Amino acid sequence: MSTVEYMRTIREKYNKLGYAPYGWHKAEEAPPWTALTRSLSECRVGMMSTAGTYVAGQEAYFYKDDTSHRAIASNTAIDDLRFSHLTENYLPDARQDANCAFPLEPLRKLADEGVIGGLADNVFSCMGAVYSKRRVDEELAPQMYDAFAAEGVDVAYLVPL
């Protein structure tokens, strides 16, 4: 069976509902590239999700262009993870088993096994439904770069909702 055409489906749905279309940004230029400088088994791995993950006790996300992020200690108990995201219809499984959208336990296991050199002390999430590309470019992306850099990560494992 062919893959789901999410962009077409969501555009048509929003059009029927009278919503402004969600504007995915089409990249026109080939992506930049940074080669790994060491083997993965020596890399400190960072992780980030756009699923609106937070830890019980942290502030949840709001749904209108929230460009904040949460730092989540990578030894956090999986049952303390929560999710808030504009499209809550994609969250029911993650809310029962956070690893569905925020694969913290699998990455911890790979660190234990030595497949990756280690997991950063803090991993991250934001709420990905930001309708303003300008605010992603000017607020969210620089914030996430600073956060990953402060963790001293060698590579970043990124999981969109």
Place this chain on the structure above:
Amino acid sequence: MCLIARYLEQRGIPTLVVGTALDILEYGWAPRAVFMDFPLGHGGGPLHDPAMQLAIAREACAAFETLSEPGRIISSARTWPDGDAWKQGASDDGADDVRQPRDLTPRYQLEADRQLAEAAAGD
């Protein structure tokens, strides 16, 4: 997420996007990507399936070392455990509003989370 991946990569952090929407991944053109043909919300894998979740993370991490061409997407051969029936619902453009209100109110998963967070903020 592809915008963030490109931003990080541009500034010297190698990235890998592990996504479940192929058309959105192609449009955003991340430096490295692994696609799994799973329902949205399952980039880590199926519910309560730690073996498959671990296998996915292992497979995805390997792509850091095997991908060498900017912008290529590896399509995983993994299939969703319950078959493809979920695609029917995901392709439905019916007019059910699945979005929550877009405003500035934090939306807690649990009421207890709100109380905890508000107590922490009040300290």
